[in-house]
Amino acid sequence: MSGLLLLVLSLVVVIAAFTLALLGIAMVTLSETVLWWHHWRSIPIREFDCPLTGKLIVFVSGTSDYARASLYDEQISLLEDLKVMLPDYQVCFKPFPFQDSTAAWCKRFCYWPNTNAKYLLPLFVIAMRNFWQSIFLSTAKRAYSRDLAKVLVELVAKSQCRELFLVCGSSGIAMAANSARLIKQKTDCLIYAASFGGVLIDRDGLSCINSYVSIESKNDKWHQSFKNIFGRKGDLASTQAAQVLIDGPGHMQYLEPQYRQVVAQALLAAVPKGSEVLL
Secondary structure, three states: OOHHHHHHHHHHHHHHHHHHHHHHHHHHHHHHHHHHHHHHHOOOHHHOOOOOOOEEEEEEOOOOOOOOOOOOHHHHHHHHHHHHHOOOOEEEEEEEOOOHHHHHHHHHHOOOOOOOOOOOOOHHHHHHHHHHHHHHHHHOHHHHHHHHHHHHHHHHHHHOOOEEEEEEEOOHHHHHHHHHHHHHHHOOOEEEEEEEOOOOOOHHHHOOOOEEEEEEEOOOHHHHHHHHHHHHHOOHHHOOOEEEEEOOOOOOOOOOHHHHHHHHHHHHHHOOOOOOOOO
16 A cells, blocks of 8 residues: 555544544534533522612623533623722622523533633534534524513513513524514513624614624624625624624633623613713
């Protein structure tokens, strides 16, 4: 066997092994996502808690670590910044749509290698779980979005809020947009939403949001890829009320200390003038 033929066969084997590994990861993360959704939707809505207030901020964080039921430190820091800037608002310091009992049940998924000190999960697992969330929000939007919306409707009812400010990361804005219609049907609450690096939008749902702003970065390759793949459906600029472009952060870097203040100030554009206090 010639050296060239051996090299070609080696490349074929490597490519095949890599492809099978990707398919395996895709199938495992799909199974995890379906199981998480099944368990999450079986939990009584009353488990979700929030402060009693007329104006409420909720972090629609999306779902990547199914075994986590708390916000990351950088997300808490962002909400604390917003609380100072918006003194009339109370903050729900719990991530949505996470919950304690489902997170505990999903500890069985903690077999992935800890290769990322910040998120405790490999980035490719985070990406695949967010991908499946986005697919569900697009293809199973009636069932999936209805489950998500029911919780937000309950949060509005429990808090008695008249103004709901949804702060969204990545696929979180798709959750917010798909839920907005049911919130409007069930309550008379005003909905403001702001996203950073938001992807895969239900444009019809955005019409139920009173004010929306998208914060985007040219260095956010994940967001740019969605725009290139899905065209107008993934292009927030084609549907939003406002767009803010910032320099620097990649998709996982919007809330790093050097960018967080810029992002926080940009998020305020979604809230009617007069409520904010600039830092």
